[in-house]
Amino acid sequence: MSPTAPVTTSAPETRFERRLAKILGHATAIFCEKGYECASMRDLSRSSGMSLAGLYYYFESKEKLLYLIQKHYFTTVMTLLRERLEDVVGAEEPLRTFIVNHLEYFLSSPAATKVLSHEDDVLEDELGTEIRAIKREYYHSCTDLVDALKKEQSLEFNTRIAVLSLFGMMNWLHTWYNPRVDGDPRALARHIGDVFLRGIYSATTTL
Amino acid sequence: MSPTAPVTTSAPETRFERRLAKILGHATAIFCEKGYECASMRDLSRSSGMSLAGLYYYFESKEKLLYLIQKHYFTTVMTLLRERLEDVVGAEEPLRTFIVNHLEYFLSSPAATKVLSHEDDVLEDELGTEIRAIKREYYHSCTDLVDALKKEQSLEFNTRIAVLSLFGMMNWLHTWYNPRVDGDPRALARHIGDVFLRGIYSATTTL
Numbered sequence: 001m002s003p004t005a006p007v008t009t010s011a012p013e014t015r016f017e018r019r020l021a022k023i024l025g026h027a028t029a030i031f032c033e034k035g036y037e038c039a040s041m042r043d044l045s046r047s048s049g050m051s052l053a054g055l056y057y058y059f060e061s062k063e064k065l066l067y068l069i070q071k072h073y074f075t076t077v078m079t080l081l082r083e084r085l086e087d088v089v090g091a092e093e094p095l096r097t098f099i100v101n102h103l104e105y106f107l108s109s110p111a112a113t114k115v116l117s118h119e120d121d122v123l124e125d126e127l128g129t130e131i132r133a134i135k136r137e138y139y140h141s142c143t144d145l146v147d148a149l150k151k152e153q154s155l156e157f158n159t160r161i162a163v164l165s166l167f168g169m170m171n172w173l174h175t176w177y178n179p180r181v182d183g184d185p186r187a188l189a190r191h192i193g194d195v196f197l198r199g200i201y202s203a204t205t206t207l
Numbered sequence: 208m209s210p211t212a213p214v215t216t217s218a219p220e221t222r223f224e225r226r227l228a229k230i231l232g233h234a235t236a237i238f239c240e241k242g243y244e245c246a247s248m249r250d251l252s253r254s255s256g257m258s259l260a261g262l263y264y265y266f267e268s269k270e271k272l273l274y275l276i277q278k279h280y281f282t283t284v285m286t287l288l289r290e291r292l293e294d295v296v297g298a299e300e301p302l303r304t305f306i307v308n309h310l311e312y313f314l315s316s317p318a319a320t321k322v323l324s325h326e327d328d329v330l331e332d333e334l335g336t337e338i339r340a341i342k343r344e345y346y347h348s349c350t351d352l353v354d355a356l357k358k359e360q361s362l363e364f365n366t367r368i369a370v371l372s373l374f375g376m377m378n379w380l381h382t383w384y385n386p387r388v389d390g391d392p393r394a395l396a397r398h399i400g401d402v403f404l405r406g407i408y409s410a411t412t413t414l
Contacts, residue, residue: 035325038245118242118325120382161398164383165376172375175327182368191368196402 020058023048024072027065032111036066036119066119067127073112074134077105081141091152092197095145099196100189102170107185113174139163166196227265230255231279234272239318243273243326273326274334280319281341284312288348298359299404302352306403307396309377314392320381346370373403 026048030039041062045052059065081101088094106113123131143163150159169192182188233255237246248269252259266272288308295301313320330338350370357366376399389395 035242035244037242157401158398161389161395162402164379165399165402168376168379169372170375171379172371176371188368191365192372194364195369195372 016058020068023050023055023058024065024069028069028111028115031066031069031115031119036062036115036122063123063127066115067123067131069112070116070119070123070131071134073109073116074131074138077102078134078138078141080105091145091149095142095149095197096189096193098142098145099166099170099193100186103173103185103189103192106170106174107177110174113171117171117174139167142166162196169196223265227275230257230262230265231272231276235276235318235322238273238276238322238326243269243322243329270330270334273322274330274338276319277323277326277330277338278341280316280323281338281345284309285341285345285348287312298352298356302349302356302404303396303400305349305352306373306377306400307393310380310392310396310399313377313381314384317381320378324378324381346374349373369403376403 023044027039027044030043030047033039034043039062041052041055044050044065045055048055059068081098084097084101085094088097122128143159146159146163146166149155150157173188177188183191230251234246234251237250237254240246241250246269248259248262251257251272252262255262266275288305291304291308292301295304329335350366353366353370353373356362357364380395384395390398
């Protein structure tokens with residue numbers, strides 16, 4: 001990461017970091033509202049109350065801003081996951097933990113989740129390559145857990161399609177989740193984990 | 208539907224209908240590329256080679272255009288579904304048919320699928336109300352099939368979360384589907400149906 005972009009998963013400490021975190025918050029809201037393509041640096045200037053020159057001191061382009069938002073998002077969710085997995089044993093519980101962690105973080109950051117979901121394929125060149133690598137790492141942290149369960153239980157299924165289906169179940173959620181109807185993220189994670197892990201036929205048929 | 212918007216699921220027949228279908232194709236491509244918010248009628252004029260005045264003869268606003276795209280999409284997928292379900296019996300096969308129909312149509316219209324997925328909540332007033340009603344009807348055609356299976360097999364699960372998870376599995380697909388790796392839509396529908404219907408535990412545990 002370049003020295004001008006010290007976004008970390010811990011609380012920002014220097015004045016520069018605090019200011020950058022604040023800009024990222026405004027940028028996320030604007031990208032969410034107008035779409036990345038349509039949002040301008042002028043919009044961000046208005047929303048943050050900073051001059052264009054001031055903004056360019058913190059990052060050199062709109063692409064860099066989207067990169068920082070994506071990097072921060074995936075780095076954070078992966079750090080939280082690693083911390084949670086430290087105390088978890090067995091083959092099913094780690095996968096349940098992955099689902100809870102994903103849902104809790106994604107639902108607690110709805111604007112960023114929408115931006116990431118919509119602007120998934122926008123970044124190119126090195127920035128895009130770096131983000132794709134982080135996302136691949138996150139994806140593999142899930143396939144590793146699924147493969148461990150598959151091996152332990154001698155299951156037969158297509159890991160790639162199963163894992164990407166699981167991501168679909170989780171990532172589509174921001175379009176329909178209603179806490180009053182569907183419960184808190186932890187309850188929802190339990191339901192989704194049930195659909196994924198046991199399927200609706202589990203205990204009643206031997207298909 | 209207003210008399211100026213005769214979009215049907217059958218091939219367009221009059222000159223007016225053919226021209227409107229062509230405009231909808233251009234509009235879908237532009238909304239997909241630039242995002243609905245950012246796309247202008249001027250962009251559409253350039254892309255379609257029609258004057259602004261000419262465009263306004265076919266529909267009165269950008270909102271109306273998005274409405275027509277969405278309406279056409281859901282009306283078509285529901286008509287195809289009804290036709291397919293006519294010859295299907297049992298409780299599981301109709302649900303499998305729903306999945307195949309959804310995937311085949313959605314994967315054959317990637318630009319429209321992306322537009323619908325991104326601009327899901329844009330329309331307001333009567334246009335939005337009408338689209339939400341059509342989508343609700345489509346959603347219920349799926350919950351009806353799932354409830355029929357649930358009843359026949361005496362299963363216990365949350366229908367709403369299960370069905371919306373299934374939509375997530377299917378609707379997220381446009382972000383990762385690769386025909387060379389994942390097979391054709393029919394093969395994919397079989398895999399996704401397996402994950403959904405049987406779950407990865409189905410035959411090996413009695414959770």
